Amino acid sequence: MTKIGYAEIAAELRKQMQNGQLNPGDRIPSLNAIQEQYGVTVTTANRAFKQLKAEGLTYAKPGVGTVVAARPRSAATGAARIDRLNATGKPFVPEETATDHMAVIRGCNDDDIIEQLRIEPFEEVVIRRRTFRRNDVPYALGLSFIHQRALRDVPEITQAGPLQPFWQKTYTERTGKEITRSPERRTARLAAGYELEALEVPAPAHAAVPVLVLHTTFYDEDGPIELWEDVYTPGFWQESTE
Known part of the structure; x- marks a missing residue:
């Protein structure tokens, strides 16, 4: 049996913070509880606590214990949102929301999307x-x-509002086809005007504003079925479960 180390314990607690099982202000398990849960020494448990504190994820609150720190400029990645949904059934942690939902069908002329979805230029x-x-x-x-092709089985994806349950779950239930995802891919580019407007970034007309962009591709047995593109507000840092 492989002995668990402090890094693995810290990673598990970090993941619970990212998926909403532990929220800002919540007390994390005590050193004694960690020792009992993972079968480790107090030294190993304490090293895990020190690692999380060094990362700015926790702090000691007098009379309470070690609690989760607020992270107002942190941003969950797509993979983290999926993992949170699978772990808790909740798409967001308490301080998160999603607004300005839109759904359209359009011909695609973006080379990267065409390549990732393996479609023809201007295919809808x-x-x-x-x-x-x-x-x-x-x-x-x-x-x-x-x-x-997802429209055949889940026509609801053209609805503008949030889909409950997540459309991929509905697709799997109706088709029996499991959906997997690629590793997240990160790049940077200049933001488009509509992106700056949506992200409420004040910038002069024609200003060059660099943004971080993350892509995740999803597949079923027939090939790529969805590409996620997340464009991040300048100044936010990411949280990922990977």
């Missing part, structure tokens, strides 16, 4: 758009580009 895709917010501050513009 379903585009779903929403703005993710933390404490009512936009942190990411989320766009989903969904292969038109």
Whole structure:
């Protein structure tokens, strides 16, 4: 049996913070509880606590213990949102929301989307758009580009509002086809005007504003079925479960 180390314990607690099982202000398990849960020494448990504190994720609150710190400029990645949904059934932690939902069907002429979805130029895709917010501050513009073959089984994806349950779950239930995801891919580019507007970034006309962009591709047994593009507000940092 492989002995668990402090890094693995810290990673598990970090993941619970990211998926909403532990929220800002919550007390994390005590050193004794960690020792009993993972079968480790107090030294190992304490090293895990020190690691989280060094990362700015926790702090000692007199009379309470070690609690989760607020992270107002942190931003969940797409993978983290999926993992949170699977772990808790909740798409957001308490301080998060999504607004400005939109859904359209359009021909696609973006070379990267065409390559990732393996479609022909100007082939129609379903585009779903929403703005993710933390404490009512936009942190990411989320766009989903969904292969038109998904319409056969989940026509609801053209609805503008949030889909409950998550459309991929409905697709799997109706088709029996499991959906997997690629590793997240990160790049940077200059933001488009509509992206700055959605993210409420004040910038002069024609200003060059660099933004972080994250792509995640989803597949079923027939190939790519969805591409996520998250465009992050300058100044936010990411949280990922990977």
